[in-house]
Amino acid sequence: MAATKPSSIDEYIASFPEDVQQILQEIRAVIRDAAPDATETISYDMPTFNLNGTYLIYFAGWKKHVALYPVSGSIAEALSTELSGYKGTKGSVHFPLNKPMPLDLxxxxxxxxxxxxxxAARK
Known part of the structure; x- marks a missing residue:
């Protein structure tokens, strides 16, 4: 992780080794493509996409994986087969850096x- 707190997703990604930077940029591009109306920011020291005035999705690079947050219970259930090969915590999924990144997932x-x-925005 960066020693200084990043102020942009570009700064965040630049703090990683080149091979990881490429993976993080691919993830960023997929999220931007899927959520063109979302705005980029840094929140909790992680790249964050906001939509409708609240967070949509975060991603973070770690030593051996990239984590994606949040993965709600309903998403975990809907994608249980596809997510079954990945570790994670309650509310996140971890994609290992030593395997192809599941961009479709x-x-x-x-x-x-x-x-x-x-x-949630309609409520």
Whole structure:
């Protein structure tokens, strides 16, 4: 992780080794493509996409994986087969850096998060 707190997603990504930077940029591009109306920011020292005035999705690079947050119970259930090969914590999924990044799965998670976000915004 960066020694100084990043003020932008570009700064955050630049703090990683080149091979990891490429992976983080791919994830960023997939999220941007799936959620074109979301705005980029840094929150909790992680790249964050906000939509409808609240967070949509975060991602973070770690030593051996990239984590994606949040993965709600309903998303975990809807994508249980696809997520079964990945570790994570309650509310996140970890994608190992030594395996191909599942960009289609990241797109699906983002789209499900948009649906959750929009449902919450309507309440």
């Amino acid at each position: 990241i797109r699906k998670i983002t789209k499900l998060r948009i649906a959750e976000n929009e449902a």
